[in-house]
Amino acid sequence: IRVRGENAFGFLQAESGVHRLVRISPFDAAKRRHTSFASVFVYPEIEGDITVEIRDEDIRIDTFRASSAGGQHVNKTSSAVRLTHMPTGIVISSQNERSQIQNREMAFKVLRARLFELERQKKKEALDQISGAGNKKENAWGSQIRSYVLQPYQIVKDHRTGIETSRVDEVLDGKLDLFIRGYLLARWEGKLFSGRPEDLPEV
Structure with missing residues (x-):
């Protein structure tokens, strides 16, 4: 589900x-009571592609003679290329192509791919930190942030703040302001529940 609007992520991260x-x-x-769990993950949409910039001053290029698996020289010229990306310490070697130019091109392709993956991982870690993905818990009792009880009585209770309401239908229809604002206020005041899962009250 994509939600657009002012401060959308700021509010909905409470969910x-x-x-x-x-x-x-x-x-x-048999009309028995059943308990189900759903895990909700809210994250901001970050626009823009990853751009990899390789500056000449960041690269050290070394050439050497390519060798076969048996140790014999493939050729008598220094056709193999080794690139060292100084800022990251990434080292790429290429010696399978016939010429130094081809090995150089291949080494730069591999380096660009490695740098792209490095930037992608950095962006993922930053996104996880913003969205709290690293704190995501398993779908099981003791991990829930909120309970929606429809039988034998009706109540919705947020276990982080203690806020509850019997207006279950309104909540299930999307009226979440009570819980969202309560969560944000409790987090601001440092009053969120931080005890053990087994200390969660039964609802």
């Missing part, structure tokens, strides 16, 4: 986590 639903399953002929 990241495990949500627990207790209901009478429509698929159970």
